[in-house]
Amino acid sequence: MGVEIQIDNLSKSFGKQLIWGNVTLTVPAGEVSVMLGPSGTGKSVLLKTLIGLLKPDEGSVVIEGTDIATCSEKDLYEIRKLFGVLFQDGAMFGSMNLYDNVAFPLREHTKKSESEIRDIVMEKMDLVGLLGAEDKLPGEISGGMRKRAGLARALVLDPEIVLFDEPDSGLDPVRTAFLNQLIVDLNAQIDATFLIVTHDINTARTVPDNIGLLYHKHLAMFGPREMLLSSEEPVVRQFLNAQRVGPIGMSEEKDADELEAEKDQEMPPLPPIPMQLEPSNGIPRRSQRPAGEWCREHGVTPPPGSFDGNMSMATGG
Numbered sequence: 001m002g003v004e005i006q007i008d009n010l011s012k013s014f015g016k017q018l019i020w021g022n023v024t025l026t027v028p029a030g031e032v033s034v035m036l037g038p039s040g041t042g043k044s045v046l047l048k049t050l051i052g053l054l055k056p057d058e059g060s061v062v063i064e065g066t067d068i069a070t071c072s073e074k075d076l077y078e079i080r081k082l083f084g085v086l087f088q089d090g091a092m093f094g095s096m097n098l099y100d101n102v103a104f105p106l107r108e109h110t111k112k113s114e115s116e117i118r119d120i121v122m123e124k125m126d127l128v129g130l131l132g133a134e135d136k137l138p139g140e141i142s143g144g145m146r147k148r149a150g151l152a153r154a155l156v157l158d159p160e161i162v163l164f165d166e167p168d169s170g171l172d173p174v175r176t177a178f179l180n181q182l183i184v185d186l187n188a189q190i191d192a193t194f195l196i197v198t199h200d201i202n203t204a205r206t207v208p209d210n211i212g213l214l215y216h217k218h219l220a221m222f223g224p225r226e227m228l229l230s231s232e233e234p235v236v237r238q239f240l241n242a243q244r245v246g247p248i249g250m251s252e253e254k255d256a257d258e259l260e261a262e263k264d265q266e267m268p269p270l271p272p273i274p275m276q277l278e279p280s281n282g283i284p285r286r287s288q289r290p291a292g293e294w295c296r297e298h299g300v301t302p303p304p305g306s307f308d309g310n311m312s313m314a315t316g317g
């Protein structure tokens with residue numbers, strides 16, 4: 001069913017450099033959440049902090065009652081078993097074939113027999129569409145296949161939480177669309193909590209239940225997809241619509257002169273909110289909310305043309 005991650009007042013610095021401070025959010029159990037932010041705002045640092053690879057300076061990360069910021073190494077080891085992580089490049093061992101790569105966590109962390117391992121590896125390879133490619137070496141396959149192999153490996157211990165660090169980096173738009181569909185289908189099947197760091201605005205607009213935005217050393221906003229896609233907050237609006245006009249400049253914040261120069265420029269109207277990507281079998285995910293529900297419940301009028309199922313670009317279909 002997935003477990004929630006309660007992040008409270010989290011801060012992280014390296015030396016004197018504050019990466020982010022006062023980050024508070026709950027990543028809801030079983031839902032798909034995306035974390036966005038300009039380059040260097042500490043999205044990867046956040047993921048590493050959530051699995052205890054980095055210690056925060058302040059604050060807590062509570063998972064099933066354990067604060068991983070302060071718990072013992074032994075408790076951390078147990079909590080980590082709840083996680084599956086898809087690293088940016090798939091993080092495959094180059095000298096092992098895909099089968100052995102995917103089997104690796106099972107051989108390391110369980111006492112399962114080789115025949116049990118075989119059943120699990122083949123099930124996960126099937127889940128990510130890689131049956132038949134078990135004997136290939138990571139260097140012999142495309143980037144998209146490597147990501148899927150990394151995903152199969154992230155899934156072998158049946159995680160309650162899956163972290164994706166830029167799953168779409170280096171993929172062309174078609175492969176990104178396939179991977180996004182796979183992520184949605186997987187969430188429907190395994191019901192785990194998904195947290196995805198991405199730069200891809202189309203992914204952020206169509207895949208998740210929730211969106212967060214890290215900007216200028218803090219969490220600018222985190223909430224349901226429709227809340228952020230209908231938000232007039234300048235940073236959120238600029239980032240989610242990939243616009244130049246707004247507070248975010250080439251190197252983080254614009255200075256006063258730059259902001260003054262564009263003060264009379266109108267922000268373009270908010271684009272329509274696209275339909276959320278559905279599982280390919282057409283059966284809604286457990287955590288999926290009906291289109292427009294958040295807007296209706298909060299008295300927000302979505303931009304004209306929102307939730308039009310025919311917008312093929314926006315749905316990635």
Ligand SMILES: Nc1ncnc2c1ncn2[C@@H]1O[C@H](COP(=O)(O)OP(=O)(O)OP(=O)(O)O)[C@@H](O)[C@H]1O
Binds near residue numbers: 014
């Ligand atoms: N172990 C470390 N020691 C010192 N500084 C670090 C360390 N890890 C990350 N940083 C710094 O933290 C900042 C945030 O890095 P991070 O990789 O999390 O950014 P990001 O938002 O994921 O960026 P991108 O979108 O470009 O991948 C960077 O300035 C980076 O140099």
